[in-house]
Amino acid sequence: MxxxxxxxxxHVYAGAEGGVPALQDISLKVEAGKFVVIVGPSGCxxxxxxxxxxxxxxxxxxxxxxxxxxxxxxDPSRVGVVFQEASLFPWLTALDNTEFPLALRGGPREERRxxxxxxxNLVGLEGFGARYPHELSGGMKQRVSIARGLVQxxxxxxxxxxxxxxxxxxxxxxxxxxxxxxxxxxxxxxFITHSLTEAVYLADEVLVMSPRPGRIIDRVPIPLPRPRTxxxxxxxxxxxxxxxxxxxxxxxx
Amino acid sequence: xxxxxxxxxxxxxxxxxxxxxxxxPTYGVVDPRLLPPLGDVLSxxxxxxxxxxxxxxxxxxALEVIVAFIIAVPIGAALGVLAAExxxxxxxxxxxxxxxxxxxxxxxxxxxxxxxxIGFPQKVAYAAFSTVFIVIMSATAxxxxxKQDHVLVARSCGATRGQILLRIYVPSMMPVLLETLRxxxxxxxxxxxxxxxxxxxxxxxxxIANWGENFQMPELFSGVILLAAVAIAFNEAVRLLxxxxxxxxx
Numbered sequence: 001m002x003x004x005x006x007x008x009x010x011h012v013y014a015g016a017e018g019g020v021p022a023l024q025d026i027s028l029k030v031e032a033g034k035f036v037v038i039v040g041p042s043g044c045x046x047x048x049x050x051x052x053x054x055x056x057x058x059x060x061x062x063x064x065x066x067x068x069x070x071x072x073x074x075d076p077s078r079v080g081v082v083f084q085e086a087s088l089f090p091w092l093t094a095l096d097n098t099e100f101p102l103a104l105r106g107g108p109r110e111e112r113r114x115x116x117x118x119x120x121n122l123v124g125l126e127g128f129g130a131r132y133p134h135e136l137s138g139g140m141k142q143r144v145s146i147a148r149g150l151v152q153x154x155x156x157x158x159x160x161x162x163x164x165x166x167x168x169x170x171x172x173x174x175x176x177x178x179x180x181x182x183x184x185x186x187x188x189x190x191f192i193t194h195s196l197t198e199a200v201y202l203a204d205e206v207l208v209m210s211p212r213p214g215r216i217i218d219r220v221p222i223p224l225p226r227p228r229t230x231x232x233x234x235x236x237x238x239x240x241x242x243x244x245x246x247x248x249x250x251x252x253x
Numbered sequence: 254x255x256x257x258x259x260x261x262x263x264x265x266x267x268x269x270x271x272x273x274x275x276x277x278p279t280y281g282v283v284d285p286r287l288l289p290p291l292g293d294v295l296s297x298x299x300x301x302x303x304x305x306x307x308x309x310x311x312x313x314x315a316l317e318v319i320v321a322f323i324i325a326v327p328i329g330a331a332l333g334v335l336a337a338e339x340x341x342x343x344x345x346x347x348x349x350x351x352x353x354x355x356x357x358x359x360x361x362x363x364x365x366x367x368x369x370x371i372g373f374p375q376k377v378a379y380a381a382f383s384t385v386f387i388v389i390m391s392a393t394a395x396x397x398x399x400k401q402d403h404v405l406v407a408r409s410c411g412a413t414r415g416q417i418l419l420r421i422y423v424p425s426m427m428p429v430l431l432e433t434l435r436x437x438x439x440x441x442x443x444x445x446x447x448x449x450x451x452x453x454x455x456x457x458x459x460x461i462a463n464w465g466e467n468f469q470m471p472e473l474f475s476g477v478i479l480l481a482a483v484a485i486a487f488n489e490a491v492r493l494l495x496x497x498x499x500x501x502x503x
Contacts, residue, residue, distance in 0.1 A: 054409055074409050081409040087402055090501040091424045101410035104420075132501050148410075 002068075003032040003156055003188035004053065009062030010213075011048060021213035022048055026062070028207060028216065032155065035182060035189045037199040040209030041249060046192045049214065050160050053190060054081045066156060076101045079156045080149035080187075085165035088133040088141055088148075094120065095129030098147045119147035122181060139170040146178070150185065159191045163198070171195075172230070175202055179228055196249075200241050201228055208248045218248045289471045298475035307460070311479075314456040317373065317445045318438075321380035326437055329385040330430075333392025343393075350389055358383035359447055371452050380444030384437050391433035395426040428499035435491040442484055 011023040023045045030036050040046050051057040053064060055074040064071050066078050074081075088097050096103075099116035120129055123143040133141055142162050149157050163171045175198055182189055193199055199206050200222055208218040222241060224232055232238050254262075271291060278285035289297075301307045336343040336350070362379055369375035399422055407421050449458025457476060464473040 056405065056409055074411050076409065076411045081406075083402070083406060083409075087406045089403060089406075089421070089424070091498075100407075100420075104407075104410055104412050104416055134501065 001032040002029050003034070003066065004028070004030040004190065005065040006053075007063045007065075009049075009052070009059050009064065011045070011052070011059045011061070023059070024213040024215045026214070026216055030188055030190060032188050033186050034204045035191065035202055036205050036207060037191045037193060037203035038207045038209060039193060039196060039199050039245060039249065040214060041211045042194075044209045044211050045214030046209060047160055050158050050190065050192055054079055054158050076152045076154060078154050079158060080152065080154040082142070082145045082149040082157065082159040082162045084161050085138065085141070088144055090133050092132075093129060094125060094131050094133070094136065094144045097133070097144055098151055100148060101152050116147070116151060119151045120144070122150070122184065123147045124177065137170075138166050139174055142166065142174060143177070146181065150181075150187070154187070156188045156190070159189065161192050161194065164194065171198065176230070178202065183227065196242050196245050197233065199245065200224075200238055201233065206245055208245055218245070220245055287470065289474060293471050294474040294478065297471040298478055301472065301475050301479075310455060310457045310460050313373075314445060314449065314458065317376050317380065317456065318442055321377045321384065321445060322438065322441050324377070325381040325384035325441060326388055326434065329388025329437070330392045330433075333389040334396055336389065337393040337396035350386065354386045354390060358444070362448065362451055365448070366452055371454065376445055376448040376453065376456070379448045380441050383444035384441040387440050388433060388437045391429065391436065395429035395433065396422075398429050399425040428495060428502055431491055431495040431498065435488055435495070438487055438491075439484070446480075
């Protein structure tokens with residue numbers, strides 16, 4: 001089953017002389033339950049593409065289907081989003097942050113609480129619900145963000161460089177944790193990153209984008225077995241895959 | 254230093270000031286005609302609080318302060334939000350607001366007297382005028398303190414415009430808004446006092462100005478204590494609330 005289908009998507013930002021082309025003729029398909037990582041140089045439009053997948057921005061041309069239906073506006077029951085650092089609301093506790101999308105919809109409070117608590121347990125934050133974001137470490141904050149993204153049980157989770165602000169060690173741990181959560185929930189994940197190691201470690205498939213206007217210039221399947229382990233990073237296969245992606249990106253600069 | 258030490262040091266300082274006020278004039282270190290001993294001032298305060306004339310003055314001043322506040326805060330807040338949210342309006346009016354903000358408002362007082370005469374409307378208008386600019390500035394800052402990242406997250410969670418206003422804008426702005434209320438009350442109170450002391454026949458400010466001119470120092474100081482107590486009480490009450498809603502701002 002296809003979870004996400006993007007067909008000949010292009011985007012032009014309004015501006016002088018007909019605007020600035022940002023994305024060009026992007027087509028992709030993500031099968032349900034797959035983990036797809038998008039890499040590319042800064043400013044290539046990765047984040048714009050993700051915003052469009054989330055219904056937060058509208059493309060100039062082309063279509064996006066999610067679960068077979070177009071995405072026109074944000075729909076957290078179909079697509080959850082995990083943003084870059086500091087996206088938690090500092091005036092809400094970890095539990096209230098997680099519950100936020102449910103609170104917008106209303107419904108029985110008890111049930112919402114229970115669901116939010118389940119999500120915090122899933123991301124390994126049992127007992128931290130009453131903490132405010134400033135009382136949590138960077139890794140823990142991103143765990144809460146993931147819990148919030150999953151709380152409505154959407155089939156698709158979009159992640160925009162969620163671990164970019166973390167130190168290397170925490171980042172590795174969080175990547176591993178994310179794979180555990182993913183294997184437990186069987187979501188379709190589209191993940192954006194700058195880190196090629198992270199990309200190869202996490203992905204079923206890595207999509208490489210060109211500099212602006214962003215196009216997909218390579219699709220690299222990652223045949224490493226699951227569950228992934230840190231030891232795999234030292235293998236030849238891992239190195240060759242990483243090198244292939246690096247060559248693609250370097251060629252374009 | 255521990256919290257206990259800090260608090261006891263503060264209390265000691267306060268006690269020392271009161272003791273100096275009680276003792277220095279009594280022993281002639283300071284001229285008691287200029288600074289009457291604390292005891293005399295407090296008994297005068299008690300006597301003043303029993304006089305109907307003083308009650309009336311307090312009532313008038315309080316009403317002026319409240320009416321000016323009710324006029325200045327919503328108008329200032331609306332203009333401030335407009336300046337922050339509407340680019341066009343903001344770009345046109347912001348520089349002018351900044352210029353006027355820097356001018357001491359008291360120099361406009363004679364004009365208010367010419368336009369409104371001497372009385373309630375003049376004092377309220379002047380106090381509202383001297384307050385509205387700080388409210389505009391603070392309201393603008395309050396809107397600008399809302400992070401666009403948070404708005405984006407809320408939208409991705411399916412929030413409507415109303416929900417974004419209620420669940421993102423209001424809590425983000427609340428600490429700054431309460432600070433605004435507090436500071437605008439300081440400006441507002443000052444405005445009423447200046448207007449009453451400069452030219453007025455009513456209000457506490459008028460009494461204080463009279464007492465000063467007639468060299469009635471115990472009366473003057475009792476008035477000072479009364480007004481200081483009211484101002485500090487309001488300020489601290491709002492600050493307490495501020496502390497509650499801005500726990501997360503660390």
